[in-house]
Structures are given as structure tokens and as C-alpha cells.
Amino acid sequence: MTAPDRASDDLMALLSAASVEVSSDGHHLPSLQDNFEPGTDVTITFLPGDNYRRNVETAAALRRAGYNPVPHIAAREMPSREALDDFLARARGEADVRRILVIAGDVAVAKGPYRSSHDVCASGLIEAHGIKSVSIAGHPEGHPFLSPANAFKAVEAWRDWGRQAGVRVEVMTQFCFESAPIVGWVDELGARGVDVPVIVGLAGPATPATLMKFALRCGIGNSIRSLRGQIGRFGRLLIDTGPDDVVRGLQSASDKTKASIAGFHLFPFGGLRKAGEWRRSCAGQTPQKAQPTP
Numbered sequence: 001m002t003a004p005d006r007a008s009d010d011l012m013a014l015l016s017a018a019s020v021e022v023s024s025d026g027h028h029l030p031s032l033q034d035n036f037e038p039g040t041d042v043t044i045t046f047l048p049g050d051n052y053r054r055n056v057e058t059a060a061a062l063r064r065a066g067y068n069p070v071p072h073i074a075a076r077e078m079p080s081r082e083a084l085d086d087f088l089a090r091a092r093g094e095a096d097v098r099r100i101l102v103i104a105g106d107v108a109v110a111k112g113p114y115r116s117s118h119d120v121c122a123s124g125l126i127e128a129h130g131i132k133s134v135s136i137a138g139h140p141e142g143h144p145f146l147s148p149a150n151a152f153k154a155v156e157a158w159r160d161w162g163r164q165a166g167v168r169v170e171v172m173t174q175f176c177f178e179s180a181p182i183v184g185w186v187d188e189l190g191a192r193g194v195d196v197p198v199i200v201g202l203a204g205p206a207t208p209a210t211l212m213k214f215a216l217r218c219g220i221g222n223s224i225r226s227l228r229g230q231i232g233r234f235g236r237l238l239i240d241t242g243p244d245d246v247v248r249g250l251q252s253a254s255d256k257t258k259a260s261i262a263g264f265h266l267f268p269f270g271g272l273r274k275a276g277e278w279r280r281s282c283a284g285q286t287p288q289k290a291q292p293t294p
């Protein structure tokens with residue numbers, strides 16, 4: 001990939017510092033250390049049935065290894081206000097967590113009082129525990145339950161809450177297989193005056209078959225046709241596909257669009273090694289293994 005202008009150079013710099021995701025059980029730590037340098041933001045999933053204390057243990061292990069842990073807070077998985085309070089208190093005290101990613105969660109029925117990410121924000125517990133940065137989910141190809149207008153209003157409400165609470169709010173997008181939905185969504189945010197930083201989610205290198213599985217699970221919209229086209233073009237499902245086409249499309253976007261992009265996040269569907277190699281290729285880096293914190 002080449003950078004045709006200064007704004008595109010900035011995008012490449014952001015790519016070389018992209019965050020990455022690991023599961024809550026912590027078993028990916030050795031692979032993470034082999035492929036991502038210290039100081040990387042690492043989000044920690046919160047899947048149905050996860051115990052938040054295990055998530056905190058994983059966050060603490062990441063902090064000791066030199067990474068910046070970013071736990072997911074799945075609103076519908078929190079059985080009580082006391083549980084959410086304990087989660088945040090432990091995350092701050094045991095892992096020095098400064099940033100979280102708040103999602104509604106994948107279960108249909110809330111286990112406690114929080115049915116949405118907004119309910120978590122309204123609890124007052126985020127700012128009470130000194131969390132300085134909150135990421136929320138963005139859906140360039142459409143929210144599964146909200147109309148486009150209401151989805152943008154939800155982001156606006158988060159922005160307003162962040163200003164009142166003194167917390168940085170940014171949007172992390174769902175991954176797409178084309179750049180057009182991302183560009184259109186970022187531009188619509190700007191047109192509506194919703195000035196929040198955007199972290200673009202990218203599907204890390206994986207076979208089209210693997211990407212298709214996760215795309216269907218995550219409800220990816222029309223850009224899945226691009227993936228189907230690649231499957232047809234290659235004629236087999238063993239060739240890794242990375243987000244290069246998406247990045248090239250973002251490089252070709254307007255400077256105003258690119259200025260709204262504050263970072264990138266890699267979903268390592270093909271594994272941390274492939275994701276790390278791809279990220280390093282963006283800046284010609286060589287791996288630097290993380291060293292445990294004394």
C-alpha cells in the first residue's frame with residue numbers, strides 16, 4: 001500500500017498502532033507477546049456466560065506484560081449494579097484500566113438492570129471509578145435493532161454524556177469488507193454534527209471461509225458481497241484475505257473523512273500472528289516482544 005498524501009500518511013501511522021482483541025480466558029497472551037509490541041491497546045471480549053472476575057484477571061495479566069487492557073463491558077451480562085461497581089473497581093485497582101468498551105451484549109434478555117450501553121453510562125459508575133475513555137460500537141452497515149436516524153442519535157447522546165462526565169467518547173466500528181459503508185457512515189456523522197473520534201474496525205487476515213463465518217455471526221451487511229466475490233475469484237477458500245482493499249479505499253477518501261479517523265482496531269479472526277504480521281507490514285516494523293512489568 002502506498003500513501004498518496006499527508007492525510008494518508010497519517011492513516012498508515014494509525015494502522016501501525018492499531019489495537020487488537022483477545023478473548024477473556026487469557027490463553028492468547030503468549031501469541032500476543034510474540035506478535036504485538038508493548039503499549040498496544042488490547043480489548044478483552046465479554047461473551048455470554050463470561051465471569052467478569054476472569055476478565056479482570058486477564059486485564060491484570062495484560063497490564064503486567066506491558067499492554068493497555070481495554071475490557072468490554074457487556075451491559076446485559078451485568079446481574080446487578082453491585083456487580084458492575086465491583087467489575088469497574090477491580091479493573092481500575094487490579095489492572096489500572098483507563099479505557100473500556102461498552103456494548104449491549106449478545107444475550108436477548110438482560111440478566112440485571114442494564115438493557116443497553118446507555119443504561120451503563122447512566123449508572124454514574126464509569127466516571128465514579130475514574131475511567132477516562134469509553135469506546136462504543138458503531139455500525140456502518142446498519143444497526144441490528146435501530147433505524148439509522150436513531151442509531152446516530154444514540155451516538156450523539158453518548159457524545160453529550162461524555163462532555164458532561166469529562167470522559168472521552170469514541171466510536172469503534174464493526175468491520176466491513178468494503179470501504180464505502182465506512183466512508184458514508186463517517187461522513188453522515190459529520191453532516192449531523194456528531195463530532196466524535198472514529199476507530200475503524202478491520203477484519204484481520206484470514207481465509208474467506210473464516211471471514212464469512214464471522215461476518216454471518218456479526219450480521220455484516222451488503223459488503224459481504226465483496227467477500228463472496230473474492231471466494232468466486234480465487235475458486236478456493238485457502239487464500240488469506242486481509243483488509244488491504246478497505247484501507248486503500250479509506251486512503252482515497254476526502255481529507256475531512258480521514259481527519260475523523262482516530263485509529264484502527266484489528267479483529268484477529270485468522271489469529272494474532274497473521275494480524276501482527278499484517279500490522280507490521282503497514283510500517284515495515286519487526287516484532288518486539290513485550291517484557292513483564294516488574
